[in-house]
Structure formats: C-alpha cells, structure tokens
Amino acid sequence: MDVFKRFEREVPEWFLDAKLGFMVSWGAFSVPAWGEPIGELGTIDDWKEWFKHNPYAEWYYNTIRIEGSPAREFHKKNFNDCDYDDLLDMWKAEKFQPDEWAKLFAYAGAQYIVPLSKHHDGITLWDAPGTGTRNTV
Numbered sequence: 001m002d003v004f005k006r007f008e009r010e011v012p013e014w015f016l017d018a019k020l021g022f023m024v025s026w027g028a029f030s031v032p033a034w035g036e037p038i039g040e041l042g043t044i045d046d047w048k049e050w051f052k053h054n055p056y057a058e059w060y061y062n063t064i065r066i067e068g069s070p071a072r073e074f075h076k077k078n079f080n081d082c083d084y085d086d087l088l089d090m091w092k093a094e095k096f097q098p099d100e101w102a103k104l105f106a107y108a109g110a111q112y113i114v115p116l117s118k119h120h121d122g123i124t125l126w127d128a129p130g131t132g133t134r135n136t137v
Contacts, residue, residue, distance in 0.1 A: 018111035024101075025116050027123050027136065028087040029060040032078065036063075036070045060084075061121035088123065091136060 035055040044050040051062065052069045061084050063071035075081060105113055118124045127137040 015112065020109050021112035021114065022105055022108075022110050023114045023116060025058045025119055027058075027119055027125065028084065028091050028121060029057050029119070031087040031090045032060055032075065033057055034060065034071065034074055058119050058121075084121065085123075085134065088133070088136065093136075 035057045036053050038044065038053050038055045041055070044053060051059075052066050054063045054069075054071070060071060060075075063069050064075040064084065066072060079087070102113075115125070117126060118128075122134060124131050124135045127135055
C-alpha cells in the first residue's frame, strides 16, 4: 500500500541478523500484575468472552471495565474498585535494576530490546505532551 511508503526506513545491518529480541511492557497494570489464567491461548472462540476473560495484564484497564469479568471482581476485592489511574500513584520503580535486566536478556540470547513507551491503557512512560497526569513521571 502506497500510504505506508512514508514509514519505510533502512533497516540496520545488525538487525537483519538478529534472531531474538524482547518487547517489555511495564506500567500501571504492573501494580495488580494480574491476568486471568485461562489456559492455552485460542481456547476461547467468542471475542466477547475472550475480552471478558483476557489473560494479559497489559489489558487490565480494559478488562476491569467489563461487568462480571474476573478482572473486575479481582479489582474490586484487591483495590477497592479504585479508578485505574489511581494505580499510577502505587506504581513504583524503586526496585528497577536495568543492569540486571540487561544481563538477563543477554543471557537469554536477546540481540535487541523494545521497551513499550505506551500501551493499551494510554499511559506513557515519559512526560509526553498532552498526557497531563496520565504518565509515569
């Protein structure tokens, strides 16, 4: 599609040979760090049921808004049904050890890391323009 031509970039030579990399998702959803253990992926065919029983912590913001979802019940019980953005005040990175992460990724054979700077909840990991208080800074 021609519409995507403007996004084309030359790929660095090292990347063409890179066989393993990791994407790191980290944010307010790391406070509850919870996703429903539903078993093997692809076992829920109905998309409405899948969203209601979403196993991914990164989708916590969406899943707690679905009435009757296990995530919503977990949130009510463990976080007194607080507003999702209140989790930002609880999200701390004081135990973040980037050197240890780097060692672990290297030990696993990673040749690159992609830290996600914004996920489905719309909260950024930097003081992005227009985010107001919806960032981790």
